[in-house]
Amino acid sequence: MEFCEPAEVVAVTRVTPSMIRVRLRALGEWTWYADGRGDERVDIAFPWPGETRADVTYFNREHAGESLNEPTPPWRHYTMRAVHDRGREFDVEFVVHGDGVASTWAERAEPGHVLGIFLGSTVSHAYHSPPNDAQWQLLVADATGLPGLARIVEELPEGVPVQAIVEVPTAADRRVIETRGDVDWTWIIGPGGRESALPTAVEGIALPETPGYAWVACESAAARSIRTHLRRRHSQPRDRHRAIGFWTAGKIGHDGRGTD
Incomplete structure (x- = not known):
């Protein structure tokens, strides 16, 4: 190989x-x-x-x-x-x-x-890793993070409560994604990038007080803002969320992707 x-x-x-x-x-x-x-x-x-x-x-x-x-x-x-x-x-x-x-x-x-x-490894590498005791999930993505979010949703166990917030360029980019989970969808039509509406949307939501898990995949600056809201506004512990910058506005190339 x-x-x-x-x-x-x-x-x-x-x-x-x-x-x-x-x-x-x-x-x-x-x-x-x-x-x-x-x-x-x-x-x-x-x-x-x-x-x-x-x-x-x-x-x-x-x-x-x-x-x-x-x-x-x-x-x-x-x-x-x-x-x-x-x-x-x-x-x-x-x-x-x-x-x-x-x-x-x-x-x-x-x-x-x-x-x-x-390939370069004997095992696959994934970011999404909710703790075993997570009773709910928050999934947030722009268009670049949507393929990962869609697969996560498709693979959810039966009845898992999920809030999914997705920003796409046009109304025609919204999709129906099959799942066994109990998913509440919020579709935002917006430009993403530096003008992303995702940070404001996450800041304004209500999260359950029970243990959960948040996964974020979008532009790097937006991901950092959302991570800040999760920690300060929603008091989510560091091991209860993962915010990944899938791309960086104004930067071209494979090194435009990062993670916290």
Whole structure:
């Protein structure tokens, strides 16, 4: 098994005006993690602009990225939306916004195109991890965090009380997501980023007094503001919430994603 493995596009679906779902199939004998959960992270290598195959051989070289004279092929962090056939096939959803390596690639993706999938670990990596005694959950996301939120909601145990607050660019980007949980949805139509309405929305909600868990995935500055509201306004202990910056307004590249 290599550090970066090839995966072929087998289907492309426009889920909403702002979201494209791409189904990928592993090329070779490798598989994605079949026991992953919720918002598990996947790092993806993309083709150079104008090409259709990612250069996975570059990332599998022993000293890849060490030469300043050799450009590094584009790669980005994403969330694994769904896994099929014991890891042989999997879905990734891309927010389309008119520019950027991944967005531009997704809008032009066709069956037969090839991406690189980084493995680099023996286990999948997910951020969503509610304590065993959590009696409710608060899930907050902008469009970039929605694929992870959707999978978390789909995998909820029977009857778990959840408040889900999601900000999307247009009313047509709202989605119906199947779940066994008891989910109360709030959809906000807004621009996200520096103008995100999510911090104000979280500041104004009421949370139960029983032990719970909050998960936040959105633009970095908005995530930090929400984390502050959870701690100060809602008195949530540090081990009862996770706020992840999926991207940073004004910054381009794989290092625009961070977590507290």
